[in-house]
Amino acid sequence: MSKSPLIPNLQRRERRVLTDDVADSIREAILSGRLKGGDRLIEDELAESLNVSRGPIRQAIFRLEQEGLVVHETHRGATVAEVSVEDAAEIYSLRQALERLAIASACERATEADLAPLDAILVLFQSIPRSSITRRRVAELDIDFHDALFRASHHGRLCRAWEALRSQIFVFLLLRDGLPDDYLTSWYRDHSRLLQVVRSRDKDLAMATIEEHIGGAYARLLEHMAQHDVLRIQAS
Amino acid sequence: MSKSPLIPNLQRRERRVLTDDVADSIREAILSGRLKGGDRLIEDELAESLNVSRGPIRQAIFRLEQEGLVVHETHRGATVAEVSVEDAAEIYSLRQALERLAIASACERATEADLAPLDAILVLFQSIPRSSITRRRVAELDIDFHDALFRASHHGRLCRAWEALRSQIFVFLLLRDGLPDDYLTSWYRDHSRLLQVVRSRDKDLAMATIEEHIGGAYARLLEHMAQHDVLRIQAS
DNA sequence: GTTCCTCTAATTGTTAACAGTAGACTGTGA
DNA sequence: TCACAGTCTACTGTTAACAATTAGAGGAAC
Numbered sequence: 001m002s003k004s005p006l007i008p009n010l011q012r013r014e015r016r017v018l019t020d021d022v023a024d025s026i027r028e029a030i031l032s033g034r035l036k037g038g039d040r041l042i043e044d045e046l047a048e049s050l051n052v053s054r055g056p057i058r059q060a061i062f063r064l065e066q067e068g069l070v071v072h073e074t075h076r077g078a079t080v081a082e083v084s085v086e087d088a089a090e091i092y093s094l095r096q097a098l099e100r101l102a103i104a105s106a107c108e109r110a111t112e113a114d115l116a117p118l119d120a121i122l123v124l125f126q127s128i129p130r131s132s133i134t135r136r137r138v139a140e141l142d143i144d145f146h147d148a149l150f151r152a153s154h155h156g157r158l159c160r161a162w163e164a165l166r167s168q169i170f171v172f173l174l175l176r177d178g179l180p181d182d183y184l185t186s187w188y189r190d191h192s193r194l195l196q197v198v199r200s201r202d203k204d205l206a207m208a209t210i211e212e213h214i215g216g217a218y219a220r221l222l223e224h225m226a227q228h229d230v231l232r233i234q235a236s
Numbered sequence: 237m238s239k240s241p242l243i244p245n246l247q248r249r250e251r252r253v254l255t256d257d258v259a260d261s262i263r264e265a266i267l268s269g270r271l272k273g274g275d276r277l278i279e280d281e282l283a284e285s286l287n288v289s290r291g292p293i294r295q296a297i298f299r300l301e302q303e304g305l306v307v308h309e310t311h312r313g314a315t316v317a318e319v320s321v322e323d324a325a326e327i328y329s330l331r332q333a334l335e336r337l338a339i340a341s342a343c344e345r346a347t348e349a350d351l352a353p354l355d356a357i358l359v360l361f362q363s364i365p366r367s368s369i370t371r372r373r374v375a376e377l378d379i380d381f382h383d384a385l386f387r388a389s390h391h392g393r394l395c396r397a398w399e400a401l402r403s404q405i406f407v408f409l410l411l412r413d414g415l416p417d418d419y420l421t422s423w424y425r426d427h428s429r430l431l432q433v434v435r436s437r438d439k440d441l442a443m444a445t446i447e448e449h450i451g452g453a454y455a456r457l458l459e460h461m462a463q464h465d466v467l468r469i470q471a472s
Numbered sequence: 473g474t475t476c477c478t479c480t481a482a483t484t485g486t487t488a489a490c491a492g493t494a495g496a497c498t499g500t501g502a
Numbered sequence: 503t504c505a506c507a508g509t510c511t512a513c514t515g516t517t518a519a520c521a522a523t524t525a526g527a528g529g530a531a532c
Binding site: 014015017055058059062066068074075090091093094097098100101105155156157158160161164165 | 250251253291294295298302304310311326327329330332333334336337341391392393394396397400401
Binding site: 075 | 482483484485493
């Protein structure tokens, strides 16, 4: 019962509501591949399997639509979004525009306290034994790093625009299966370089660095999609 | 490539649903000033005055939150968003990033058919007698013009990011009361220049032009907010 | 065989009643 | 006067039943 010791940390824990849990469940089902592109999301089915009524389900679907994981048509229902090469182009070009602004704002406004989480993620990454690391774990750390970067920009609306893209990027990060050693080393090098240019407070350098960073990620994604038939990740 | 002349205007007429009407009503109430920053949006009140149940009201509130016109807190209800000078900085910096990408994409991908609406808006603007023009009408044409520009970018996700910002920009456009003649002439000159650089297909020139365009709008807004106490548009 | 219609089943949109929470409002004691 | 319980009220979160819409299966006309 005493979930609040005297004064633990004044973090205002935002109250969780059913919709939050439902959205998390469905999102996880999509990201883990249990739900594939094109699959229909039928409110009654979800309601029964998650043991809630349709109200929270509807709201969760609406939220996931904002995240770009779900497509909803009036009177016709919602389906899991399918991603194509064109979607990748949209997602990464928009991402580049957003991250450019994020890193520029971070150069101006980030405090050392804002940058500490970025350091922490890099340290955490290094502390994971290479043998036990997974594709999913790297993807999570990647998203967490950029999350922290957006937060360091102190730009609420920019963060929300990023949140509308984040899950879709995560989908792409999970596409590849292998984790070659050189990828792991370049991951660390690239991200610590990002943090370094923020600390340098050189906006132009920072923007150029992150443009190359995102551009590189997009190039690798395109290459991967060309090799492994991209249509596989669409509805079969 | 004629666009299916057999069946003329088979625009996919999207079905309207109660939530759409409710969202329009509340949005209009906010934009027209009937609802002011800080005002509470009480579901029962809105439901009764609009003669619908709370379900559609709730969905509409979440949609307006997505548009940035409303702030919602769990178990605490929704209020009309208040805008400050800091919000203006966020909105215009994000807008600049989005429009930069939009005009660059439009340079690459817009067809003449995509640009026709832009021409039409300019012609329409010129056709309105200067005596009967209103601040609101100019604001609408302004938003319509940029709407069409985003559509011409053929970038769905970019359009959705713009939609999350559009209404908030509209609020700022309505702030000023006067409509000096030189503003009207510069409005036309600036926007026809935007259309012109898209037609030139010179991405760098286009991005530089729109950066100046948005930057100028932001500068005028700041000046206005400094003169007329900005706090007036917050909750009194 | 094809085209059109009708009907039906599945599924979403809407409503109204119920449950739980946060903040205001009392009254009490120093 | 203030601090602090307990209670109350107004509101949001949730549910389940009802209404409206769509897609598809079958059947009749040609």
